[in-house]
Amino acid sequence: MAAYDADERKVVVRVVxxxxxxxGKTTNLRKLEEFFTERRRSGLASPGxxxxxxLLFDWMHLDGGLVAGxxxxxxxxxxxxxxxLRERRLHLLSTADAVVxxxxxxxxxxxxxxxxxxxxxxxxxxxxxxxxxLVLQLNxxxxxxxxxxxxARARLEVSEAMPLVAARAREGTGVxxxxxxxxxxAANRVQQQLLAGGxxxxxxxxxxxxxxxxxxxxxxxxxxAPGEAAPGEAAPGEAAPDEAAPDEAAPDEAAPGEAAPDEAAPGEAAPxxxxAVELRLAERRAPRPASAAPQTAPPARPARQPIVxxxxx
Numbered sequence: 001m002a003a004y005d006a007d008e009r010k011v012v013v014r015v016v017x018x019x020x021x022x023x024g025k026t027t028n029l030r031k032l033e034e035f036f037t038e039r040r041r042s043g044l045a046s047p048g049x050x051x052x053x054x055l056l057f058d059w060m061h062l063d064g065g066l067v068a069g070x071x072x073x074x075x076x077x078x079x080x081x082x083x084x085l086r087e088r089r090l091h092l093l094s095t096a097d098a099v100v101x102x103x104x105x106x107x108x109x110x111x112x113x114x115x116x117x118x119x120x121x122x123x124x125x126x127x128x129x130x131x132x133x134l135v136l137q138l139n140x141x142x143x144x145x146x147x148x149x150x151x152a153r154a155r156l157e158v159s160e161a162m163p164l165v166a167a168r169a170r171e172g173t174g175v176x177x178x179x180x181x182x183x184x185x186a187a188n189r190v191q192q193q194l195l196a197g198g199x200x201x202x203x204x205x206x207x208x209x210x211x212x213x214x215x216x217x218x219x220x221x222x223x224x225a226p227g228e229a230a231p232g233e234a235a236p237g238e239a240a241p242d243e244a245a246p247d248e249a250a251p252d253e254a255a256p257g258e259a260a261p262d263e264a265a266p267g268e269a270a271p272x273x274x275x276a277v278e279l280r281l282a283e284r285r286a287p288r289p290a291s292a293a294p295q296t297a298p299p300a301r302p303a304r305q306p307i308v309x310x311x312x313x
Contacts, residue, residue, distance in 0.1 A: 002097050002190040003205040010063070010071040011194075012205055013186040015179070016092050017058075017078040018120055019102035020112045024139040024169040025078040026058050028102065031175045032076065033060060040064055047212050054080045056215050057092060059208050062179070067187050068194045074183045075205065086119075087218040093123055095205060098133040098186035100178055103156075105138045105146040105166070110155045117156055133185035136164045137178045142171070 003012045017025040026046070033044045044060045058078040065072040079089040093099065101120060103113035124132050138152050147155065149164060158164065163181050167174025193201040206214060 001095050001203040001205060002186070002193065004070070004199045004202045005073065008071070008073065010073040011067045011190060011202070012073045012075060013097040013183070013190055014075040014077060014095055014205060015098045015100060015182045015186055016096035017076065017100045017102055018089070018093060018116070019079075019137075020104075020109075020116055021053065021080075021082050023102045023104050023109070023113070024137075024167075025102050026054060027169040028100075028137070028175050028178065029058050029060055029076055029078060031169060031172045032062070032179060035172065035176055036062060045208065047208075053082070054078055055085065055220075056080065056088065056212055059211075062183070065183075065187065067191050070194075072183075072187055074186065076179070077211075082220075085218075085220050088215045090123060091215060091218060092211075093120065094127075096132055097189055098135065098182045099124070100135045100137055100182050102137045102139050102169075104140045104143070105152060106140065106143050107145065107147060107155075109140065110147060110152060114156060131189070133182070133189060134162060135178060135182045135185065136162055137167050137169075137174065138164060139167045139169050139174075141166050141173075142168045 001014070004010075005012050017028060019025055029044055033041065040063050042059075042061045044058060046054065046058045047056050057080070059075065061073055061075045063071070063073050077092055077095075079092045099120065101113075101117055103109055103117070120134075124134065136156075136158060138147075138149065140146065149166060152158075153160070153162075153164065163185075165174045165178045165181065167178065169175055190202070
């Protein structure tokens with residue numbers, strides 16, 4: 001549900017990353033934290049994370065672009081992927097302006113993703129007449145036996161109309177493309193609301209502390225989906241998680257007052273649709289390799305000698 005932040009003078013939209021546990025939702029946000037400058041993003045917060053598993057959510061925001069003349073801020077939020085935490089997941093999905101569904105590209109990964117994707121589609125259909133955009137990310141393309149896009153669409157019963165990004169999130173491949181598609185779709189959606197009724201059409205989004213408090217009231221269910229580990233436990237026989245690393249501390253809360261910068265980012269092409277939505281995200285520049293030879297100043301030109309003309313007689 002899009003909102004207007006009067007203090008920051010920004011339209012705020014929320015993109016929710018959904019998908020099974022260990023599909024790579026948190027990895028996407030960690031890569032985005034690396035990709036974009038601190039002037040355009042907040043830090044990544046993962047309150048309640050335990051042993052590499054998201055128990056509440058991961059959170060960061062990106063700033064950049066305009067919607068109908070207003071600055072744009074996008075909150076990126078992941079859901080807990082465990083079946084026992086599905087009430088928390090549904091609460092987060094109910095606030096989404098766009099959803100990214102992340103799944104593993106293997107046959108086993110697609111099989112695990114199908115029930116959750118069906119659940120997501122039912123949830124989004126129940127929000128009618130709202131039309132919440134959905135972007136599919138086919139992650140872990142580097143794994144043996146990764147399924148190609150046409151077969152994955154057939155396996156998940158996904159039409160050609162749905163945007164799909166093939167990704168290797170650990171390497172960063174497909175991560176930026178995914179978030180740009182999702183933010184652009186969310187921004188186009190809120191633009192229609194603004195054109196219909198102005199800022200009065202927008203609602204209110206929970207702050208991060210409010211969201212945490214709301215989710216903590218939703219206790220985990222005792223039962224788990226077949227073959228799934230209980231919250232906080234590693235799945236039996238599963239490789240190291242593709243979410244947050246266990247030994248990597250995530251901040252519990254971001255520093256208060258993390259404001260968006262007032263400088264414009266380098267321009268990015270505006271999406272189709274009249275140009276009222278402009279999305280611009282500044283990426284972090286790669287450092288110069290240490291082996292690169294230092295640039296030397298060009299040799300100075302010799303001083304020009306003055307022209308002396310003989311006096312006329």
